[in-house]
Amino acid sequence: MVTAEFYRWGNLGVVLALQALRKTYPGFSLELSLSLPQGQTLALLGPSGSGKSTVLRLIAGLETPDSGSIRMGERDLLALPPEKRRVGMLFQDFALFPHLDVYENIAFGLREAGWPAEAIRRRVGLLLEQTHLTPHARKRPHLLSGGERQRVALARAMAPGPDLLLLDEPLGALDRRLREALILELRALLAGGGPTAVVVTHDQQEAFLLADQVAVMREGRLAQVGSPEALYHRPADAWVARFLGHRNLLTPEQAERLGLPPRAHLLPSAALGVGEGAGARVLERLFLGERTGYWLDWQGLRLYHETPDGRWREGETLPLSLDLGRAVPLEGA
């Protein structure tokens, strides 16, 4: 939809670095350090209230930290007012100007920044074309679909060629089918050669699909930072594992009972299979369409297994094979 061409100017060599950043509200404190190479996308993923939006607002300059630093390459962002930070922000509700049409919404920031009329015309024309909004240029936002509004907001955030794009739940207000289509468009925009971007989301799939690096936040701290694969296959602790949707976690006592070292372990889905193993009683059968999920009782352990084979019913015995060699040791209980 949008190409790297947008980012020719302005952002070479830029790296985002948050250093010992602190912000305290009554009952909440944020404290983290983070860095992001140029052109990469970082997703801030975490439960509600973990501080994701606060990080974005601090970078954008909508909030001031108590201490710490925020740098983009050589530039100290905290020394600059929001409008001088060269940061584009897309808000959860898109925050389009209702009285301006699509064209003027996209052109707004450029006019404010004093771009010459001809440059604005060319820039907005290009953005309209590449976000497939040209036929809608003269419509006001209330006449647009949710997906179209999202594209206008995106085009507006990108119009001045910002060094950094901040996206707060960019697909949050859209229904599920639209999200699935738009997530791939957004991914194409953010991938190779696209802008450096920070995306806030509470949706793990969205984070995994969009981001090069995912930072999992918990109560104002970073629980873990890594590539989607690293995070999913090697979660740092049981909280992160659970948050990322792993269901088969062993306490140190359970691990020891199975002959593993006495610490918390994750049993990834690849460790479980239907085979020759000992019987596991089906406690609950969940028909999911392509697959069927089973909550099982296996030697006093409650385990979850999903397979395309839906033949076992509640109370029946499923032959479970368990490969303990695949168990992943975790920090914490």
Ligand SMILES: Nc1ncnc2c1ncn2[C@@H]1O[C@H](COP(=O)(O)OP(=O)(O)OP(=O)(O)O)[C@@H](O)[C@H]1O
């Ligand atoms: N201006 C403020 N004044 C007081 N408390 C605030 C303010 N802004 C945020 N908070 C508190 O800081 C905490 C983190 O909020 P934040 O919006 O960053 O979380 P979040 O992870 O983005 O949550 P969500 O996913 O629900 O949007 C919350 O407990 C919130 O109530």
